Amino acid sequence: xxxxxxxxxxxxxxxxxRPRFHRLxxxxxxxxxxxxxxxxxxxxxxxxxxxxxxLFTALTAAQWDKTDPAGRAAVAADPTGxxxxxxxxxxxLTVCVLGVMVIASEYSTGMIRxxxxxxxxxxSMLAAKSAVFGxxxxxxxxxxxxxxxxxxxxxxxxxxxxxxxxxxVLRAVVGGGVYLALLGLFxxxxxxxxxxxxxxxxxxxxxxxxxxxxxxxxxxxxxxxxHAYLPSEAGHLIAQAHQGKNDLxxxxxxxxxxxxxxxxxxxxxxxxxxxxxx
Amino acid sequence: xxxxxNLTKRYGDKVAVNxxxxxxxxxxxxxxxxxxxxxxxxxxxxxxGLDRPDGGDATIHGRHYRELPRPLSVVGxxxxxxxxxxxxxxxxxxxCLAQTQGIGGRRVDEVIELVGLGDVARxxxxxxxxxxxxRLGIAAALLGDPSVLILDEPVNGLDPEGIMWIRTLxxxxxxxxxxxxxxxxxxxxxxxTAEHLIVIGRGRLIADCSTEEFIERSTEQQVVVRSPDAExxxxxxxxxxxxxxxxxxxxxxxxxxxxxxxxxxxxxxxFVLHELTPRRGSLEEAFMELTRDSVEYGAxxxxxxxxxxx
Numbered sequence: 263x264x265x266x267x268x269x270x271x272x273x274x275x276x277x278x279x280r281p282r283f284h285r286l287x288x289x290x291x292x293x294x295x296x297x298x299x300x301x302x303x304x305x306x307x308x309x310x311x312x313x314x315x316x317l318f319t320a321l322t323a324a325q326w327d328k329t330d331p332a333g334r335a336a337v338a339a340d341p342t343g344x345x346x347x348x349x350x351x352x353x354x355l356t357v358c359v360l361g362v363m364v365i366a367s368e369y370s371t372g373m374i375r376x377x378x379x380x381x382x383x384x385x386s387m388l389a390a391k392s393a394v395f396g397x398x399x400x401x402x403x404x405x406x407x408x409x410x411x412x413x414x415x416x417x418x419x420x421x422x423x424x425x426x427x428x429x430x431v432l433r434a435v436v437g438g439g440v441y442l443a444l445l446g447l448f449x450x451x452x453x454x455x456x457x458x459x460x461x462x463x464x465x466x467x468x469x470x471x472x473x474x475x476x477x478x479x480x481x482x483x484x485x486x487x488x489h490a491y492l493p494s495e496a497g498h499l500i501a502q503a504h505q506g507k508n509d510l511x512x513x514x515x516x517x518x519x520x521x522x523x524x525x526x527x528x529x530x531x532x533x534x535x536x537x538x539x540x
Numbered sequence: 541x542x543x544x545x546n547l548t549k550r551y552g553d554k555v556a557v558n559x560x561x562x563x564x565x566x567x568x569x570x571x572x573x574x575x576x577x578x579x580x581x582x583x584x585x586x587x588x589g590l591d592r593p594d595g596g597d598a599t600i601h602g603r604h605y606r607e608l609p610r611p612l613s614v615v616g617x618x619x620x621x622x623x624x625x626x627x628x629x630x631x632x633x634x635x636c637l638a639q640t641q642g643i644g645g646r647r648v649d650e651v652i653e654l655v656g657l658g659d660v661a662r663x664x665x666x667x668x669x670x671x672x673x674x675r676l677g678i679a680a681a682l683l684g685d686p687s688v689l690i691l692d693e694p695v696n697g698l699d700p701e702g703i704m705w706i707r708t709l710x711x712x713x714x715x716x717x718x719x720x721x722x723x724x725x726x727x728x729x730x731x732x733t734a735e736h737l738i739v740i741g742r743g744r745l746i747a748d749c750s751t752e753e754f755i756e757r758s759t760e761q762q763v764v765v766r767s768p769d770a771e772x773x774x775x776x777x778x779x780x781x782x783x784x785x786x787x788x789x790x791x792x793x794x795x796x797x798x799x800x801x802x803x804x805x806x807x808x809x810x811f812v813l814h815e816l817t818p819r820r821g822s823l824e825e826a827f828m829e830l831t832r833d834s835v836e837y838g839a840x841x842x843x844x845x846x847x848x849x850x
Contacts, residue, residue: 289636289640290636293628296632296635296636298627299627367625368625371622371627372622373624373625373628373633376624376637377637379588379615380612380637380641381640382605382606383606539585540590
C-alpha cells in the first residue's frame with residue numbers, strides 16, 4: 263500500500279450517456295447482487311416457497327380422508343389458493359426481511375451517506391431502489407408462483423383437480439408474484455420510515471403475522487372489517503382464484519387495498535427521506 | 541470554490557453551526573480546524589446536502605450540492621463516519637457509486653490502484669482496518685475526478701506511511717488547481733499540509749487566514765539566549781522592556797524583544813553569547829489558546845458528538 267501514483271488527472275472518465283434513471287437502477291441492482299445476505303435471502307425465498315408447497319399439499323392430500331367435510335370443501339373450492347398459500351406461508355417472510363434490509367441496512371452501515379452523495383436527489387434514489395427491488399421480486403415471485411402451482415397441482419390432483427385454464431387460476435398464479443412484489447415494497451417503505459433493520463423487520467412481521475390474528479379477536483363486523491382491510495390479508499386475495507365464502511373483498515378489491523397501503527407508506531417514506539437529515 | 545454564507549444548524553436547542561461564513565478557494569489546501577465538537581463535520585454535511593441548514597446557504601461553484609446533476613464529478617467527499625456497506629466488496633461499493641454517475645468500471649479499477657487497495661478490492665469492506673477504510677473512502681472521493689474535495693479528518697486511523705501518502709496526495713490535488721477542503725482537530729497536521737486555515741469553535745468562525753499569518757498572529761515570538769553572563773544580560777533586557785525567564789544552566793527565554801535587538805544589547809554590553817535562537821510558540825499552543833473558550837464550554841456539559849448528531 264505504498265503507491266503514490268502520479269496521474270490523478272486524466273482525460274475525463276468515459277461517460278455513460280444512458281438516461282439518468284437507468285443509471286440509478288443499474289446502481290441499485292449492483293447493490294442488491296453484491297451483498298451476500300440478499301442473495302441468500304432470495305435463494306431462501308425459492309427454497310421455502312417450493313418446499314412448503316410440496317410439504318403442505320402432500321399433507322393435505324395424505325390427510326384428505328381424515329379431514330372434515332368443511333375443510334375439504336374449502337380446499338376443493340379453491341385449490342389454487344391452497345397451493346399458493348402454503349408456499350407463501352413462510353417465504354413471504356423472507357420478502358419482508360429483504361424489503362426492510364434493502365434500505366435499512368444502508369442506514370445501519372452508513373452506506374446511505376455515500377448513496378445520497380452520489381444521488382442527492384433523494385426521491386430518485388428511493389424510486390430507483392423501489393423499482394429495482396419491486397421488479398426483482400415480481401420476476402422471482404412470478405417464477406416461484408408458477409413453479410409452486412405446477413408442484414402443488416399434481417399432488418392435489420386426485421382430491422381437488424385444478425388446471426391453469428380454469429377460471430381465475432392464471433390470474434391467481436400471476437397474482438402470487440404480484441403479491442410478493444407488493445409485499446416487498448410495503449416492507450421497503452417501512453424500512454425507509456424506521457431506518458433501523460431490526461425495528462423494521464419487527465414492524466413488518468407485526469403487520470403481516472401478528473395484527474391479523476389480533477384483529478380477528480375484535481368483536482362483530484367491526485373486527486371482521488378491520489381484519490379484511492389489513493395489508494397482507496387484503497393483499498394475498500389476488501393469489502386466490504375466487505372470492506372465498508367468508509371473504510369480504512374480491513381478489514381485485516383486496517389487491518387495491520394492499521396497493522393503497524403500500525403507496526401510502528411509500529409516500530410517507532419519501533416525505534421523511536426528503537425532510538430528514540441523512 | 542466552496543462558499544458558506546451565514547450557515548446555521550441546530551440540533552434541538554444545541555447550536556452546532558452558528559452564522560458561519562467563509563470561502564474556500566481553489567489551488568490550495570484549506571484546513572478546517574477546530575476542537576472536537578466545534579461543528580466541522582456538521583458544516584461539511586451542510587455543504588454536501590446531507591443535512592439541511594436552519595439558516596444561511598452553502599454552495600459549491602455557486603450551486604447547491606443537491607442541484608448538481610453528476611455530483612461525484614464535481615465534488616469528492618470523505619466523511620468522518622464510515623459510509624460503506626460492510627457486506628459489500630470495495631470494488632462493488634465503488635462500482636455502485638460509479639454507475640449512478642455513468643462512470644465505467646475501468647475508472648473503479650483505477651482509483652482502487654490509486655489508493656493502493658488492489659489486493660483487497662474483492663474482499664468485504666467489513667473486514668477492513670480503519671486505515672483501509674479511509675483509503676476506500678478516498679477512492680470513492682476521487683471516483684469522479686472532481687474539482688472540489690471535501691475531506692473530513694482524512695488522516696484518522698492511518699499509519700505514518702498512510703499519513704505521508706494522504707499529505708502528498710492533498711498537496712498534489714491542490715497543485716492541479718482543485719479546491720481541497722480538509723478538516724482536522726490536530727493543529728500540527730494542518731500546519732504541514734494546509735496553506736490556508738479556517739478555524740472554528742462552538743460553531744463560530746474564529747480565524748480565516750493563511751496558516752503563516754495564523755501562526756504569526758497567535759503565537760508569541762520568543763528568543764532563546766545562552767550566555768555565561770545570563771543574569772546581567774537578563775537585567776539589561778529587562779530595562780529594554782523584554783521579559784526573561786532564566787534557567788539554571790544560563791539559558792534565558794526572552795519574549796517581547798527580538799533577536800537582533802538582543803544581539804545588539806549583548807555586543808554593546810560586551811557579553812559573550814553562546815546561542816541566540818528565535819523560536820515560535822508551537823502551533824498546537826496557539827490553537828489551544830485560540831479555542832480555549834470553546835473547549836471549556838464543550839467540556840462542561842455532555843459533549844455533543846459531532847460525528848453522529850442524532
